[in-house]
Structure formats: structure tokens, C-alpha cells
Amino acid sequence: MSYLEYAVQRVPTGPGKVLHVHWALVLLLTAVASIGWLMLYSIAGGSLTPWAEPQMKRFAVGLAVMFAVGFVPIWFWRNVAGVAYGLSLLLLLGVEAFGAVGMGAQRWIDLGFIRLQPSELAKITLVMVLAAYYDALDVRRASRPVWVVLALVLILLPVFLVLRQPDLGTALLLLMGGAAMMFLAGVSWLYFAAVILIGAGAVTAVLASRGTEWQVLKDYQYRRIDSFLDPALDPLGAGYHINQSKIALGSGGWSGRGFMQGTQSRLNFLPEKHTDFIFTSLAEEFGFVGGLSLLLLYGLILIFCVVAALQMKDRFAQLVTLGVGVTFFLYFAVNMAMVMGLAPVVGVPLPLVSFGGSALLVLMFAFGLVQSAHIHRPRGNI
């Protein structure tokens, strides 16, 4: 369905679009973000600076971005998807060339008013380009090897560039996000089954070869795997983050130590407590109840995305909405799994909660796309 096929009179225009904004989603996003502000306030020892206030301002900018993107018709975004993708690839190359080094990796370009993290941008442009790609592609041809390879190339280009930074976490998110898009677009499950089988086989082979003369990885790499599987083996080294994080979580208990009473985060035992590990502060101060509540809010956002996608008729709109949902899901699932010791420590922020500008703006941009798809969906011709 191309934008010419939209019955124009059935799509809201002008200021009337405001009435069709998905307000429940806006409310949920704000609720999650305000949990973030609360935690940033607490971690700073009961102070708006240095984290809570800038984060609130950023969210305000993010909301503006979301509305701006949302009021632009969805077909515009489909038409610029390729350009946006190309642009983000160029920015990734720019990081390679001129990027600043932060935390041992090249991550951002300083544009003066904002430090742009192109890898964050790439997450959403990849979703867009894949949605546009499968929108244009006949569903029946989606599983043909040549078109599958083309989609893989689209995915692997940014993955490769992000790996060069190096940022393993984001690269994995891109890979998984892209794969999810392919799955949603109807690529045969046999491909996925094959990849999963090969992957599992490779992991088994790598682990089984340890200590034999065909050993695949270096010893220190095996030790890293060990410390992920059992952080207590190396409590001050690689396992430190995860041990302290589990202590924070565990000491929170059922209902937590209370607002501003978390000793692990306030006393700096938690590393990256305002960014990637902010969930541990929440779980320490508000306990199981608090952590589960955040998880439920995230779940609601996902459900709203899925429901919104079901109401749409446009394939691009549906794929983008679901893709945004999946990306969002991957963010928080990987982050939470990491702080709970279920996944290795990779640099993935908790969406909308962690302190940070790029990720927030990109996410709000992504939800702007969802709003756009929601506002501009065709109505009343069922």
C-alpha cells in the first residue's frame, strides 16, 4: 500500500492530529522517564544536579522530537528511510575518523550542541530501512536467498562499523534487532533455525575444545567466560560489577531499603550507577516491587506497540512499530539480564531511565515514528 492509496480524507490532518496522538503511550513513556529522574535524584544524594535536571530537560526535548516526528506523515518517513540509513552509515564512518574516545571506545561525534552517538541512531535507521525494504519487497519473495542476503548486508554494514568502535553491546543489539525485523517480515523460520543450530553448535565446540589441543579461544577469553558464569571467581576484577550489582539487588529485598536509603549506590560501590546500572539502584531502594513495576511498565509499552501495529494496514507502519517495540525490548531485556547476572556485562543503557542524551533522543524519535504510524493510519474502511 503506497501513500497514494491512503484515503486522504480518512487520515487526520492539521491540528486535528493532536486528538489522534497515542496519549496512553506518551503517558507510559513519561512514567518510565520519571522513575529515571527519581533514581537520578536519589543517587546524587537528593540533588537535582548533576543528573536529574539535565535528564528532565532532555526528556522535554525528546517529547518535542516525538511530536514533531509523529505529526509528519508516515509515508514521508518511509521515503526517507534509505537516506536516513545512508546518513547513519556515514556518521558511523565519521566516528571512525574523528570520533572522541570515551571509556576506551570511540563512540560519539561532538557536534557542539549535542554529542551524537551514531550507533544509537543506527538502531532506528536500520529498523526504518528494513521496514521500507520489506514494504517494497513482495512477501512471497522475502525468503528467497538473494533477498535474504541483501537484507543481511543491510544489517551487517552498521554492525561491522559499530564493532570497530568497539561496542559489542550495541552491535549485538543491532544484529538481534535486524534479525527480529527479518522474522517479522516473514522470512522463513528455517533460516533462523539453521542460524540458531549453527550458533549453538559453535558455542558448544568452543567450550568443549577448552584444554584440548584444538582449543579455539585464548585462555584469558575462557576466563572471561568463567567470570561471567560465576562472578564470585573474580570479585575485584571482571566480576566486580556484577557482584556489587547483585548485592544491591539482593539487599533491596521485597520492598527495598526506601527512597534515598540505598547504601550500595550512594556509597559508590556500584559502578556506572547512573547509567547502565541504574536498575540496581531502583531495585535496591524499591525492592522487588519496584523492579517488577518497571518491568510491567515496559511490558505495557510493548503491548501498546503491538496493539497499535495490529490496527495498522500499512506494512511499513506495522514493521516500523513492531521494530521499534523489539528494539526497545532488546534494550531493557539485555540491560536487566546484565545487572541480574544473566547476561555478560555489555554497555547497554536502561531505556528512558539511564542518564544519557543520545539513547533517549533516538528512542523518542523512534516512538515519534510509532506515533506517526498511529496518527496516520487509515480509518473506517473495514
Place this chain on the structure above:
Amino acid sequence: MGATMLTLAARMRQIQVEETDQFRLLAEENRINIRLIPPVRGLIHDRTGRALALNEQNYRVVMVREDAGDVDEVLHRLALLIDLPEEALERTRREIFRHRPFVPVTVAERLSWEQIARIAANAPALPGVTPEVGLSRHYPLAGDLAHVVGYVAAVSERDLAEQEVPDPVLQLPGFQIGKLGVERRMEDILRGTAGSRRIEVNVVGRVMRELDRREGTPGQTVQLTIDHRLQTFARARLANESAAAVVMDCRNGDLVAVASSPAYDPNLFVRGISVPDFRALLDDPYRPLVDKTVQGVYPPGSTFKMVVALAALDSGLVVPEERVFCPGHMDVSGRRFHCWKRGGHGRVNMISALSESCDVYFYDVAQRLGIERINEMAARLGLGVRHDLPMSSVAAGLNPTREWKQSRRNEAWLVGDTINAAIGQGFVLSSPLQLAVMTARLASGRILAPRLVRAVSGVEAPVPEAPLLGLDAGALAIVRQGMGECVNHRRGTAWSSRIVEAGGRMAGKTGTSQVFTITAAERAAGVRRQEDLPWNRRNHGLFVGYAPEEAPRFAVAVVVEHGGGGSSAAAPVARDILLQALHGGFPPLSAYPEPQRNRIETMQRDLMDRMQSAGDEGRDRA
């Protein structure tokens, strides 16, 4: 997606609900540190309540790097204000960059009030610099009680090794422990118990807040029996001599003065004595580090004659009226033993033998008694016994017996040994403390035990009624009469040191113990008198005495090392100290015999000046 979220929720539940106790404990261990609060050390007072050891406020400046900003600049400004040497600045700079930025580092210690005031006034120009006050041990009387009170100093490895379960407070940096004297022997009472505070620290150890605080108990105040005025006088009177004086209360055994000369300033040890200072103390021929009162042992010489006299009377073998002819010497088994008086004393009885200190009389009596009876009486009077006092290295002296000589020297006891012992020579060794105890027992007729601690925390130590010596009152009276005539009879050896006050007369006994015999070669070279010998070969001068004669109040023992003779070197000192003790200050000149008064007046003025200046010095340091 749903499955993943369920997994996350399940994991959250596992950590936060099922394993929460374990993790909560770990979190507490992370954040809580226990710090000890060192207890305030107990004070040491004299019997009048004057502080002998106190905790002085010690002003110091500390610096915190993170507050200082430009460390070098601030140190430079500080150096201009309080005149810090370059080494101290260099040391501080090194220290401060070795620690985390929030750790306070001591820049200078023991600052004067003016220096602290100057720093406080310039505080705005000295960011990160704060004046602090701590406590450090101070001995206001400096050397006067150095040997009794001792001193504290930093805990050494050896101190820790000595204790089965070392008090954790000993591990605190800068904590000091008693090293000598009362400070060491009463460490447990003086130290007190440490308090503790639980504090919350962050990951780099910065203290965030105090959670709770348990105050320790300060050490208890120990009151000694010493009277600091008498002690100071005794020390001043003994100045320039290598000597010791012990004054004991004849009613209860209280040690009122225990003075050893020369002494050292214990405050030097508290601060950490410098090598040259310590070397100077070690190399001093007068041995200031040695406590001559309880640690030093000397042949008691003629002061031992009371022991022999009492043993003789007690045995019933000798009656006091019995006369012995003294021709100036006595031959025993082919060896000639001289009396100190070459020409001899003629016929002497026990009283005149004591007052004129006739050696031959005692040679004769001792030979008849045998060493065992003498030993027994010496022990009864407190010689050769280690008295229980909270002082360091209390010596037992030596009360030689046949068995001792056999086992130690592998030689048989000879009659000559008994004869030597009769006049306190040969193997007999006693400390000034033991001689004072002996005198007090003779004067009181009771087995007085020396006492140094009067009260702990204001609770007076009980003084049990001392048991009687169990000697015939008549025998004691004879010996006392001999001691009285020794001082107050024209022919007595201490006649020139008599007290002429009515009701305040002194009784006593001189003693001169030979260190070296004047050799035939020296005699040939014309050396006849002690003054002609080099200092360290002269005889020790001793005197034991008590006063008033009729109702003994104080007993004193004085030993002047290499002083020449008891009557010239020790007896005048003993008289001055006894008069001082009886009058509670300088006595009127009328207490002294008429012809001596001019000389005594000059001496008194001299001593007053000296005590005055010593007191000023002490106050300056306080």
C-alpha cells in the same frame, strides 16, 4: 518476548526475595567499618594531688589535599607562618600525594598557641589546612620523677609480642604504651578501654557518616605516695652527684621520695629521643638512665652493722654491755682485718661500737654468730628481698649464704667472708630502697612494706597494720641508742650532721663501702685520702637514718656513689632531706648546729634558686 520478561521477573524474585538475607549482609559488610577510639590515659598524681604525668593538648595542623587545591602554594604560605623546615615540607608533600585526596595528613605537631592562632587568623589563605588538637603525655616535673613514673612511647613489635592477646587499640597509629616505671607496671590501669564507632564508608574508604558510637572508659588516675616537693628537693640536693635517696614514712611504709641522680627528661622519650641525645645519656659516666634507688645495689658498708647487732642480741650470745678490745685490727686465720680507725677504738660495747662504727667489735661478734643468723636478720629487716613495687627492675640485692657461694662460685664459705659481711662488705649488696626499708623497720619495730601507690581512681589502697618484727624491745632500744649516739654524741661518726632541734633529733648510721682498695703502689705514691683518687675509684658514701629520734616519722637512706665517705658525703644530705620532710619545706636555720648555719644558709638559698628555675622550666614545657 513474554518468556524473556518472565525469566527476568523470576530472576529478580530469586535475588531479591529468596536470597535477600545473604546479599543484605554483604551490603552491610561493604559499607560499615569499625574504628577504635583510643581511651584517654589515666593521670598520675603525687600525694598532694600535683600531676606527675598528664595528657597535654598537642596542637597540630593537618592538611587535606582535595580542599587545598594548590598543595605547594598552600604549604609555602604555611611555612612562612610557622617556620617549617624544608625537610618537613618535603615529607608532607610526599605523604599527601601518597594518600587519597580526602585523607588528612599531619604537617606539623606540637605547635605553640601563638602558631595555632596565626594559622587560624590566616585560615582564608590556607584552604584545606586545619588546626587540630590531640593529647600527648607530658611529665611536668621532667627529670624529677623520671625513674619512678617512667614514660610512654610508641608501641613496638616487642610490646605486641609480649602480650598474649594484644589489645587492638595498640595497633592504632601513634598509640603510646608505658615503657618504664609506673607507666609500664600499671599500664592496664592507666590505659583504660577503647571505645568504638561504627562508620559508613564509601567504596574508596571516605567516611560518609557515623552510625553509632560507644565511648570507651578512660584510664584510672593513679595517686602515688610521693610528695613532689620533697622529691624535687631531694633531686636538687643530690644534683651534680651520682646518688640516690629514698624517704619512707615510718608509720605506713609510704615512699615519700625516691630520687635518683642524675636523671633524664622523660618527655624526650615520648616524642622519640634523637640518637645523639640517647648516646649522650648512655655515655654519661654518672649513668642517668639507671634508677639507683631500686635498681642500683651497693655494699651497704657499716649501715649493715645494725643487722649484725640485732642478730647478736636476738641470739642471746652477746649482751650489750659486753666489751671488746679494738686495737685497730683483728687477725683471723692468718689474715689481718683492719678497723677503719688505724689506731683502734680501745674497749667498746655495742652502743659505742655502733656510734663510732668500730669494725673490730663486729668482726668479733659476727664470728661468734655465724653467717646464718646474720642472713636471717637481714632478711627480716628487708635486705636481700625483692620488694613489690610498681617500678622497673626492682633489684633483690644479695644476702649471701653458704649455699649461695657454693652454687654460684663453687667455693666453700670462709670465716673471712663472714667477717667481711659483718661490716657490709664482701658479697653483701643492698639497694637504697632496701636500706630505707631496713631503717624504717628498725625505727618502727614493725615489718613495714614499702608502698608507692596511694590510691587508684580516688580509692585509697588499704594500709594493713604492719606486723611486729618480733624482736625484744630492749634489743631494738640498744640499736636505736647506738644510732642516736652515732649522730648526737660528740664521738659519733655523724656528729657534724646532727639536728639540734628539741624533739626533732636524728638517729642514724654512716657507711662507707670500699669500691677499690688503695694499692701499695698508690700508698707509696702518696695517695692517702679519697680525694686523691680518680672519681670512679673512690668509696661509696652511705647514710641511713630516721627522725625524730623519739617518735620516728621518716626514715631515709642515702647513697652517694664514689662520694668518699658516709659521714662527709651522705649524712649531710640525709639530714637536709629529713629536715625538709619534717618541716614540709625549708627548715629554720636553728635546726642546724650553730657553726654550720652560715654555710647552710648559702646552700639553702642556692637550692631554692635551683628548684625555682627547674620549676619554671617545667612550666615552660607544659
